[in-house]
Amino acid sequence: MGGAHADISKHVKAYIGVFVALAVLTVVTVAVSRVHFSGAGNIVVALVIAAFKASLVAAIFMHLKWEKAPSIWWALAICAIFFVFLIFIPVLAVGELPPQAQHGMWDVVPQVGAAH
Amino acid sequence: MSGGHHDHHHDHAHHPELSFWRKYLFSVDHKTIGIQYALTALVFLFLGFCLMMMMRWQLAYPGKVMPVIGNLFGEGNMPGGVMLPEFYNALGAMHGTIMVFLGVVPMLVGGFGNYVMPLQIGAPDMSFPKINMASYWAFFVGGVVMLISFFVPGGAANSGWTSYAPLSVLATRGQTFWLLGMVFLITSSLLGSVNFIVTIIQLRAKGLDFFRLPFFVWAQFVTAFLLLLAFPPLEGAAVLQLMDRLAGTSFFMPEGLVVSGVPQAYAGGGSPLLWQHLFWFLAHPEVYVLILPAMGIVAEVIANNTRKPLWGYRPMVYSLIFLGFMSFIVWAHHMFMTGMGTKISAFFATTTMIISIPSVIILTALVISLYRGCIRFNVPMLFALAFLPMFAIGGLTGLPLGLPASDIHLHDTYYVIGHFHYVVAPGTIFAIFAGIYHWYPKVTGRTLNSALGKIHFFLSFVFINVVFMPMFFQGMAGVSRRLYDQTMYAHGDAVQSLTRMSSWGAWMLGLSQLPFILNFFMSLAAGRKVNQNPWEATTLEWAAPSPPPHGNFATVPVVYRGPYEYSVPGTQKDFFPQHLATEA
Amino acid sequence: MSVAVLPYTVKPHPVTGVYSGKLGTWLFLASEVMLFGALFSAYVLLRVGAPASGPAAWPSHDATELSWKIGGFNTLVLIISSVTMVMAWASLKLNNLSKARMYLGLTVGLALVFIMVKLLLEYIPKFQAHHTPSHSNFFGLYFTLTGLHALHILGGVFVITYFIFPGSSLWKKDPEYYTNRIECTGLYWHFVDLVWIFLFPVLYLL
Numbered sequence: 001m002g003g004a005h006a007d008i009s010k011h012v013k014a015y016i017g018v019f020v021a022l023a024v025l026t027v028v029t030v031a032v033s034r035v036h037f038s039g040a041g042n043i044v045v046a047l048v049i050a051a052f053k054a055s056l057v058a059a060i061f062m063h064l065k066w067e068k069a070p071s072i073w074w075a076l077a078i079c080a081i082f083f084v085f086l087i088f089i090p091v092l093a094v095g096e097l098p099p100q101a102q103h104g105m106w107d108v109v110p111q112v113g114a115a116h
Numbered sequence: 117m118s119g120g121h122h123d124h125h126h127d128h129a130h131h132p133e134l135s136f137w138r139k140y141l142f143s144v145d146h147k148t149i150g151i152q153y154a155l156t157a158l159v160f161l162f163l164g165f166c167l168m169m170m171m172r173w174q175l176a177y178p179g180k181v182m183p184v185i186g187n188l189f190g191e192g193n194m195p196g197g198v199m200l201p202e203f204y205n206a207l208g209a210m211h212g213t214i215m216v217f218l219g220v221v222p223m224l225v226g227g228f229g230n231y232v233m234p235l236q237i238g239a240p241d242m243s244f245p246k247i248n249m250a251s252y253w254a255f256f257v258g259g260v261v262m263l264i265s266f267f268v269p270g271g272a273a274n275s276g277w278t279s280y281a282p283l284s285v286l287a288t289r290g291q292t293f294w295l296l297g298m299v300f301l302i303t304s305s306l307l308g309s310v311n312f313i314v315t316i317i318q319l320r321a322k323g324l325d326f327f328r329l330p331f332f333v334w335a336q337f338v339t340a341f342l343l344l345l346a347f348p349p350l351e352g353a354a355v356l357q358l359m360d361r362l363a364g365t366s367f368f369m370p371e372g373l374v375v376s377g378v379p380q381a382y383a384g385g386g387s388p389l390l391w392q393h394l395f396w397f398l399a400h401p402e403v404y405v406l407i408l409p410a411m412g413i414v415a416e417v418i419a420n421n422t423r424k425p426l427w428g429y430r431p432m433v434y435s436l437i438f439l440g441f442m443s444f445i446v447w448a449h450h451m452f453m454t455g456m457g458t459k460i461s462a463f464f465a466t467t468t469m470i471i472s473i474p475s476v477i478i479l480t481a482l483v484i485s486l487y488r489g490c491i492r493f494n495v496p497m498l499f500a501l502a503f504l505p506m507f508a509i510g511g512l513t514g515l516p517l518g519l520p521a522s523d524i525h526l527h528d529t530y531y532v533i534g535h536f537h538y539v540v541a542p543g544t545i546f547a548i549f550a551g552i553y554h555w556y557p558k559v560t561g562r563t564l565n566s567a568l569g570k571i572h573f574f575l576s577f578v579f580i581n582v583v584f585m586p587m588f589f590q591g592m593a594g595v596s597r598r599l600y601d602q603t604m605y606a607h608g609d610a611v612q613s614l615t616r617m618s619s620w621g622a623w624m625l626g627l628s629q630l631p632f633i634l635n636f637f638m639s640l641a642a643g644r645k646v647n648q649n650p651w652e653a654t655t656l657e658w659a660a661p662s663p664p665p666h667g668n669f670a671t672v673p674v675v676y677r678g679p680y681e682y683s684v685p686g687t688q689k690d691f692f693p694q695h696l697a698t699e700a
Numbered sequence: 701m702s703v704a705v706l707p708y709t710v711k712p713h714p715v716t717g718v719y720s721g722k723l724g725t726w727l728f729l730a731s732e733v734m735l736f737g738a739l740f741s742a743y744v745l746l747r748v749g750a751p752a753s754g755p756a757a758w759p760s761h762d763a764t765e766l767s768w769k770i771g772g773f774n775t776l777v778l779i780i781s782s783v784t785m786v787m788a789w790a791s792l793k794l795n796n797l798s799k800a801r802m803y804l805g806l807t808v809g810l811a812l813v814f815i816m817v818k819l820l821l822e823y824i825p826k827f828q829a830h831h832t833p834s835h836s837n838f839f840g841l842y843f844t845l846t847g848l849h850a851l852h853i854l855g856g857v858f859v860i861t862y863f864i865f866p867g868s869s870l871w872k873k874d875p876e877y878y879t880n881r882i883e884c885t886g887l888y889w890h891f892v893d894l895v896w897i898f899l900f901p902v903l904y905l906l
Contacts (some may be wrong), residue, residue: 008793015786022779026900030768040759046901053897061786061890063883069718071317071804072726081343081445086397086737087744124875150721241706306731314724317707317716352738359844364834367742371756385756390745399795615868692740 018060025053117694144245145666149252151559157223160259161414161487164214165680167207169626173201176619178601192544193271197384201600205274206290208598210262212277213294216402217301218259220544224409225305225343226255228551229312229336231559235657235664236330238321238673238695243314251307258300265410266292278299278399281368281391285360286375292361295354298644302351305343309536312340318330321656321695323675327433328694330655331419331426333434339405340397340442344400353394360386367391370527387453396447404443407507408436410547411478414500417550418482420653421497422489425680428481442471453527454522467516479504490683491689495569499550502577510539513588530596531591534584542580549573549632557650561662562643568635575628582621585612652691655679659695710877725884729891732852732896736895743902745835759838765831766842770821771904774814777894781810782893785860785886792879797871800882804864808889811857814848830859842903850890850901 043096059065173182194204234242242248266274270288293364316337359365368391369385389489419426449463513535515520557563594607602608649658660668673695681692686700712719747810750758776866788803
């Protein structure tokens with residue numbers, strides 16, 4: 001059962017350590033959001049920090065660091081791949097719509113000869 | 117196996133005889149649950165078929181009074197026995213919904229999967245029996261919610277089984293019931309798919325490696341992954357649509373929407389395309405859910421009745437896995453006409469062409485498996501053989517739909533209806549019949565009558581083609597789908613004779629099911645009794661008694677060889693079951 | 701052995717190395733990733749597609765009146781509840797049922813704090829200020845995403861409470877089985893925390 005027979009007190013130290021890290025990173029997330037990066041910078045930074053926090057939770061609280069069962073890793077890998085498809089492709093599709101549809105202006109009639 | 121067999125939440129060994137409720141209704145035995153699923157699904161398939169037969173009256177004789185039963189549907193639906201367009205739309209939407217979600221998938225996965233898979237892997241039951249039971253009852257509740265929707269003011273959902281926004285958001289109350297019903301059905305599916313995956317990974321008998329699994333089990337395994345990962349986006353989308361309908365949100369409602377001259381009071385900024393993306397993200401893998409277990413059944417029946425191993429078992433398995441993976445990245449081929457743009461359309465057209473490859477590999481392998489076989493033309497084999505060319509027609513007619521240029525002409529026409537019905541009706545449904553005739557002896561201990569079965573087969577085969585073949589030509593002539601009365605248009609009127617042909621074919625197809633229904637019930641009481649392996653098959657379910665008792669196997673089976681060891685040189689009989697150490 | 705006794709419910713499978721409940725829980729979590737993923741995908745699509753101005757434009761931070769302080773507080777509450785949840789499992793591994801029940805109780809308590817803060821300091825004031833789901837897609841998504849998340853929290857509260865009270869009788873019959881079930885509940889709970897870790901910056905900060 002995933003390293004459970006290792007010293008539990010070592011685990012507990014890891015739990016406390018991750019808690020401190022998560023608390024600090026939460027503060028960092030808020031602080032960094034006050035700084036204005038160009039373009040999509042804020043989004044990238046926020047998501048990177050969130051992803052790092054999530055991986056700490058997954059690795060330590062959810063015991064993935066000690067998880068040797070291949071079936072669980074397969075399940076996660078398959079899920080990750082399809083998650084990527086789910087997130088990205090509809091977004092890519094939006095960019096291809098003509099301007100009216102892109103910004104929800106379904107009732108605006110395009111001018112003849114207007115550039116796309 | 118390791119110790120720890122003492123499973124404290126499974127007390128059946130120590131209980132006295134279970135009450136009626138615990139034994140037949142709230143059973144946790146996979147076989148009882150499988151039968152519950154199968155019987156419920158058969159009822160829904162019958163109901164969905166009846167809805168279609170009613171639609172076909174309106175299509176063949178638009179605006180005419182329906183004979184005999186026309187006045188049974190109320191003034192709100194069929195005043196004076198003539199079908200209203202709204203009712204036609206409700207019949208259409210519910211026919212699709214019921215057939216796909218309440219009929220075929222519960223039959224293939226809930227029925228056949230639940231009953232046969234644990235037996236084929238040598239397990240005593242599913243990994244999570246109580247969750248199995250919960251998944252059946254969630255399905256049942258979802259079905260009831262769907263049926264109730266016919267009786268609410270405004271009738272059942274009428275925005276197509278695809279429920280496109282904004283029409284579905286503005287539709288009558290039945291659509292809310294549809295969405296709620298879907299939430300129950302999706303929950304049922306999720307519970308079931310977790311169960312199937314864990315069971316196949318954890319509870320295989322000793323010696324049953326993955327590449328010794330029957331192809332049917334592989335098909336159920338891949339299907340379970342499709343259900344697990346593809347359904348949640350539809351659940352999310354259903355929640356969003358419920359919010360739009362009930363809480364006035366604008367997830368799918370664009371700004372400035374005007375309906376019949378009335379501006380709609382939505383904040384706007386929503387995207388109807390968002391619904392389409394989320395819906396088809398599920399609905400495309402869903403169609404592979406419809407076909408993969410069917411291919412699994414056909415593979416079992418073909419191997420058994422050719423008395424030789426399946427040709428290309430490994431390529432078939434790899435194709436299954438590849439097909440499952442690809443099915444997640446083709447969905448927008450249903451959306452070529454939405455103005456997505458050429459780059460995205462090209463991506464999806466490419467993936468759609470690629471996905472045809474594993475399908476063809478599987479079909480070709482099944483055909484080659486027949487070569488130099490010692491073919492037994494019993495009833496399951498007739499249905500399995502018919503599946504091959506019928507699925508081929510269905511698959512091939514999909515190609516012009518998967519290419520954007522030809523899809524421009526064919527999208528939303530009867531060509532599409534012909535295409536997908538060929539895959540599901542003479543495809544999947546024939547596979548279901550093959551499975552019923554093949555496994556009925558295992559479930560009941562009796563065989564179905566063969567003469568009635570052959571009548572059922574030949575009549576069904578003829579009439580199902582009469583129904584669906586004309587649709588390709590109607591579609592190419594430009595007749596739109598979901599059309600209450602095609603004779604309103606000159607191009608529709610010109611091919612009305614084809615419509616009539618389909619309708620008469622459908623009614624005759626309905627009559628052709630009578631021998632089957634008769635056979636099904638008669639044989640329960642008076643069918644020829646059989647021993648545990650009447651088909652002389654090799655897979656593990658035939659090592660259990662017919663029907664298997666609680667716990668399935670008298671002794672836990674051990675597997676010594678692959679699933680299709682037929683006509684092995686040096687053996688006395690022409691089949692070598694998986695669980696026999698030596699030929700005794 | 702003709703009786704339906706299911707192996708690998710408590711002890712792990714010798715080849716796969718996992719007991720069935722844990723594999724099942726991870727698979728369920730994979731489906732939950734797809735569920736929340738679909739809603740995040742909707743968020744992205746709607747935000748990118750929102751008009752530049754007018755009633756359907758995406759609101760600025762001040763217009764949303766979402767307090768990062770409340771959101772940040774709730775984030776910490778959930779993180780602590782994740783710690784107490786995993787400490788409950790650790791206590792069971794050290795054979796201490798009463799400590800485990802205390803930690804489970806703390807987890808439930810923190811979860812209820814989260815819900816109360818959300819309800820009293822966020823949802824109700826928003827409704828009073830007419831920032832309802834129908835007001836704009838931002839609020840539509842805010843309420844749907846956090847509402848669905850809150851329903852998951854309530855589901856977790858229900859399960860954990862069951863294990864504190866009636867479910868704890870399983871400890872006497874089969875302590876390892878009980879520990880496993882707490883581990884699986886923990887996996888679900890950490891996942892709910894994980895979703896919030898993404899929801900907080902996306903809704904409150906970006």
